[in-house]
Amino acid sequence: MSANAASLRELTLRGIILGAVITLVFTASNVYLGLKVGLTFASSIPAAVISMTLLRAFKDSNILENNIVQTQASAAGTLSAIIFVLPALLMMGYWQGFPLLETAMICACGGILGVVFTVPLRHALVVKSELPYPEGVAAAEILRAGHADEAAPGKRKGQGLRDILAGGAMAGAFSLLANGFKLAADGAGYWFSAGRAVFQLPMGFSFALVGAGYLVGITGGVAMLFGVFLSWGVAVPWLTALTPMPEGATLAGFATGIWVSKVRLIGAGMIAVAALWTLLTLIKPMYEGMRISLSVLKSGPGSAGVARTDTDLSPRTLLRTTVLMIVLLMATFYSFVSESDLPASMAWTLVVAGTLLSFLLGFLVAAACGYMAGLVGSSTSPISGIAVISILAISMIFIGIGQAQDMLDNEQHLRFFTALAIFCASVVVAIAAISNDNLQDLKTGWLVHATPWRQQAALIIGCVVGALAIPPVLELLYNAYGFIGALPRADMDPSQALAAPQATLMITIANGLFAHTLDWSYIMIGVAGGIAVIVLDTILARSTRRLRLPSLAVAMGLYLPPSIVTALFVGTLISWFVKKRVRSSARRAGENPAERLEHAERKGTLFASGLIVGESLVGVALAMIIVVSVGSGGSDAPLALVGPEFATAAKFIGLAAFAGMCLAFIKRALARG
Numbered sequence: 001m002s003a004n005a006a007s008l009r010e011l012t013l014r015g016i017i018l019g020a021v022i023t024l025v026f027t028a029s030n031v032y033l034g035l036k037v038g039l040t041f042a043s044s045i046p047a048a049v050i051s052m053t054l055l056r057a058f059k060d061s062n063i064l065e066n067n068i069v070q071t072q073a074s075a076a077g078t079l080s081a082i083i084f085v086l087p088a089l090l091m092m093g094y095w096q097g098f099p100l101l102e103t104a105m106i107c108a109c110g111g112i113l114g115v116v117f118t119v120p121l122r123h124a125l126v127v128k129s130e131l132p133y134p135e136g137v138a139a140a141e142i143l144r145a146g147h148a149d150e151a152a153p154g155k156r157k158g159q160g161l162r163d164i165l166a167g168g169a170m171a172g173a174f175s176l177l178a179n180g181f182k183l184a185a186d187g188a189g190y191w192f193s194a195g196r197a198v199f200q201l202p203m204g205f206s207f208a209l210v211g212a213g214y215l216v217g218i219t220g221g222v223a224m225l226f227g228v229f230l231s232w233g234v235a236v237p238w239l240t241a242l243t244p245m246p247e248g249a250t251l252a253g254f255a256t257g258i259w260v261s262k263v264r265l266i267g268a269g270m271i272a273v274a275a276l277w278t279l280l281t282l283i284k285p286m287y288e289g290m291r292i293s294l295s296v297l298k299s300g301p302g303s304a305g306v307a308r309t310d311t312d313l314s315p316r317t318l319l320r321t322t323v324l325m326i327v328l329l330m331a332t333f334y335s336f337v338s339e340s341d342l343p344a345s346m347a348w349t350l351v352v353a354g355t356l357l358s359f360l361l362g363f364l365v366a367a368a369c370g371y372m373a374g375l376v377g378s379s380t381s382p383i384s385g386i387a388v389i390s391i392l393a394i395s396m397i398f399i400g401i402g403q404a405q406d407m408l409d410n411e412q413h414l415r416f417f418t419a420l421a422i423f424c425a426s427v428v429v430a431i432a433a434i435s436n437d438n439l440q441d442l443k444t445g446w447l448v449h450a451t452p453w454r455q456q457a458a459l460i461i462g463c464v465v466g467a468l469a470i471p472p473v474l475e476l477l478y479n480a481y482g483f484i485g486a487l488p489r490a491d492m493d494p495s496q497a498l499a500a501p502q503a504t505l506m507i508t509i510a511n512g513l514f515a516h517t518l519d520w521s522y523i524m525i526g527v528a529g530g531i532a533v534i535v536l537d538t539i540l541a542r543s544t545r546r547l548r549l550p551s552l553a554v555a556m557g558l559y560l561p562p563s564i565v566t567a568l569f570v571g572t573l574i575s576w577f578v579k580k581r582v583r584s585s586a587r588r589a590g591e592n593p594a595e596r597l598e599h600a601e602r603k604g605t606l607f608a609s610g611l612i613v614g615e616s617l618v619g620v621a622l623a624m625i626i627v628v629s630v631g632s633g634g635s636d637a638p639l640a641l642v643g644p645e646f647a648t649a650a651k652f653i654g655l656a657a658f659a660g661m662c663l664a665f666i667k668r669a670l671a672r673g
Contacts, residue, residue, distance in 0.1 A: 010064040011454045018054060019072030019458065020465045022047050025624070026073060027469040031080050031477065044441060045139050045613045047073035052143070063143050064450050070139060071441045071455045075462030078437035079111050081383045082470060085391070085426045088503040088510070090478065091486045094419040098478065103471040105332040106423075109325045110362070110430025111463030115456055116322055117366035117431065118438040119312050122452060125367075126442050131374030134215035136443030138609035143448055145606065163603055166668065167610020168617070171207035174657050175618040178205070178650075180625075180639040185647065185654035187563035191251040197237035198255040202228070204563030205658040210665070211611030213571020214604055221572025223549045224565045227267075227557020230529070235263045235558075260505075262522050267559030268388040269526020270533070274551035275368040275389075277534050309446070313453045321460075329355045329427065336423055340416045346405060353401060354424045357394055362431030365390070369432045370439040372552060383433055385559050390428040391506055392523070395421040395513040408514065418514045422506055434463060530555060571608070574662060578604055578669045604669035611665075 026047070051069035055061035086103065089095040118125075125131065145164050178184040190201040213221055239258045246254065313321075333354040337347045365386050395418075402408040402417050438459055445455045479488050483503075512518030530551060537549045557565050582600045586593040622639070629638035642650070 008062045008064045009060070010068050010451055011458060012065055012068075014058070015051075015055075015065050015069045016072065016458070016461060018051060019047070019069045019462060022050060022069070022073040023075055023462050023465045024469050027080055027466050028473045031083055031470060031473045044070045044074035044437070044444070045135060045142060045609075048139050048142050049613055049617060063448055066143055067139075067445055067448055067450050068454060068458045070143075071445070072458040072462035072465075074437050074441055075111065075434065075459060075466045078433040079107055079430060079463060079466040079470065081433035082107055082110075082426055082430050083474070083503070084383065084387050085422060085429050085503060085506050087474070087478075087483055088422045088506045089419055091483050091503055092415075092419065092422075092507050092511075093486065094415065097488075098471050098474045100471045100475075102332055102335055103474065104467045105328060106426050107430055107467035107470050108464055109329045109332065110358070110427045111434045111467060112321060112460050113325050113359070113362055114366060114431040114434025114436075115438050115459050115463065116313075116318050116325070117363050118370055118435045118442075119318060119452075119456060121367055121370055121439065122312060122442050125370050125374060125439055126446055129374065131371070132215050132217055132220070133374045133440055133443040134212040134608075135373075135612065136440040137215055137447065137605065138211070138612045139441075139444040140447035141606050141609045142613060143444070163606035163668065164610035164613065167207075167211065167607040167612075167665075168614030169610075170661055170664065171211070171611040171614030172618045173614075174205075174207055174661070175615045175622075176639075177657070178654060179619070180622055182637060182640040182642055182646070183650060183653060184657055185650040187567075188651040188655060189252070189563070191255070193240075193251060194237070195241060196245070197241040198251050198258075199237050200232050200252075200255060200562065202232065202562035202566055203655070203658075204561075204565075204567035205654045206564070206567045206615065207611045207658075207661055208615035209564060209567035210571040210574070210662070211608035213568035213573075214575045214608040214665075216568060216572055216575075218572045218576040219548050220550065220553045221569040222547075223553035224557030224560075225569045226549060227554040227559070228562045228565045230554070231259065231263055231267070231558045232562055235259075235266055239263065261508075264385075264505075264559055265388070265522040266526035266529065267555060268385050268392075269523040270530035270555035271385045271526075271552070271559055272389045273527050273530030273534070274555040275365075275372075277530075278368060278371055278552050308451050309449055311451060311453050313456050326355060326359060329358060333423075336420065340413075342407075342413075342416075346407075349401065350398075350420060353397065354420065357397060357424055358427040358431070361390055361393060361428045362435075365428060365432045366435035368552075369436040372556065373436045373440050374443070383429065383436060385556075386432045387425060387429045387506060388509060390425045390432075391421060391509050392513070394424045394428070395510055398424075399514060414514055418510045421510050421514075425506065434459070526555075526558075529558075570662060574665055574669075575604065578666060581670060599672070600669050603671065604665070607665060607668050611661075 048066060048070035051066045051073075055066060055069070086098075086106070090097070126133075142164060174184065178186045184205070186206060187202070187204040189203065192199055236255050236259050239262055240255055243258060249257075330351055333351045334347075337350050337354075340347070342350070369383070369386060398417050398421050399408065402413065407413045408417065438456070441455055441459060442452060444450075445452060478486075482488055509518060533549060533551045533554045537551055540547050540549060578600055579597060582596050583593045586596040625638055629635060
């Protein structure tokens with residue numbers, strides 16, 4: 001950064017307006033994709049690119065203003081995670097539409113609390129932490145390269161931008177080829193059986209995930225790959241061997257069904273234990289970081305003696321915001337509960353319980369989600385796993401309240417309590433989603449020397465804009481397509497209904513808990529497995545410094561789709577190989593390994609950032625094209641040039657392109673120029 005960074009404008013009216021527009025567009029695209037296939041895209045990096053492109057029309061635009069725009073717009077990629085839970089209320093028949101006020105208040109209150117809860121964690125998890133924050137680092141590199149005059153001294157102007165453009169063009173072209181034209185596959189798996197046990201050797205071809213993996217590092221990659229082994233090398237074969245295969249089912253369909261319905265519950269149990277353990281190990285650094293943050297916060301933004309890059313929102317602002325959010329949450333829960341016929345005393349008990357549960361669980365998951373995002377990035381952080389843990393905890397407490405009042409024998413009351421648990425879990429997921437994103441953004445800001453309190457204010461604005469956009473978009477999509485099992489009109493085509501896969505899982509878990517039919521054995525296996533991994537990692541930490549198995553990374557590897565983890569692992573492997581090759585070649589040439597390694601690391605990071613941004617931008621464009629196509633009665637694959645019969649050839653093309661990209665990645669990272 002240049003010496004006059006303090007004089008640069010950050011939180012500007014034009015930046016806020018641009019960020020709001022990007023947030024609205026990305027929110028609509030994310031909500032649709034999430035309901036259709038259960039996936040959303042991270043919006044901060046494409047927002048940074050769009051912002052830099054548009055703000056170049058103003059001569060006084062700068063890197064910090066662009067950073068604020070991407071911070072605000074990132075709310076679109078994360079707050080949209082509310083769709084993993086909230087549509088369950090329609091799918092179970094409790095709601096007949098999305099009430100504008102209640103839906104918006106869930107998103108706004110949850111999102112703003114997610115910002116508030118992570119502010120005191122900034123010193124512990126961003127400033128003092130060695131977590132890689134892959135997307136945060138990538139966004140910072142893109143912003144730096146886009147403002148070459150403010151890049152690191154001694155760097156040839158425009159070189160960093162060329163590295164990013166090379167990766168972006170490569171990833172964007174492949175994403176269009178695979179997800180647009182359908183001429184290449186974005187993953188492949190080899191399925192085979194041994195007796196009745198079904199196995200899969202999976203491989204994902206996502207260029208963006210390879211870029212993220214490069215930034216994660218080999219330790220996290222090995223741990224997540226071990227999680228994949230536990231999932232697809234142990235759990236799935238074991239359960240498929242014990243479960244009769246339905247007549248006419250394929251190996252892939254049968255094993256995937258077992259993984260979704262049973263193995264992911266094991267993963268959720270392991271995530272719960274690993275998250276609690278991670279929180280325990282973070283208590284001391286979190287305490288120190290919060291103590292530093294609060295000592296700085298007491299002075300407030302702009303106070304004398306406090307560095308601009310150390311000023312968060314003041315304690316008074318955080319306290320007032322928290323109190324306001326609690327009041328608004330209570331009003332929201334009262335609006336929901338008042339629709340039932342419960343006595344006033346019971347209704348207010350549930351209002352208070354729902355508000356406290358949302359607040360306390362949200363606070364606990366905020367640190368865990370911030371850590372997970374720092375470990376593997378926001379896009380691959382398992383928010384749906386947090387949703388599973390939340391619905392389990394909340395349902396158990398509401399079951400206790402209902403049983404204490406002998407209210408769960410009534411079918412109408414049972415249905416209401418189930419809906420209330422899902423409603424409450426939606427707030428926790430909103431908190432988790434923004435917590436997942438805020439620390440990533442603050443990492444970007446830390447690297448480009450931004451002002452933290454301005455970023456936090458921008459993200460709050462993004463939460464409000466996103467909260468206003470989500471309800472009408474949800475209502476529009478529901479009336480246009482409906483959800484599986486919940487069609488607004490009798491004459492609608494069920495095959496066009498949106499799957500909302502995570503919401504379906506939430507209904508299954510909540511109904512199973514309240515009806516006492518949920519099989520807890522898989523969750524308890526996950527808990528036991530998580531404890532075993534923690535013990536193993538502790539032993540490894542004492543016996544060797546090189547090999548570690550962080551429990552949360554292992555749990556994420558077990559829970560996430562294997563195509564995601566394998567692509568991430570390839571990126572970590574490339575990072576390890578490049579470092580090893582640079583060190584050995586520098587020693588042979590009598591050069592300084594540290595200087596060579598720094599050069600290679602920067603080139604690799606820039607290229608990895610390009611891979612992420614290229615796939616992200618094309619993903620956004622394709623999402624908009626799909627929404628327009630389906631909305632006008634067209635196909636959900638409007639650019640496809642081939643049909644399903646091309647699937648085998650597409651896998652070989654995808655594999656060849658993926659291998660070529662990996663070789664180009666290594667060559668570029670090792671290049672001296």
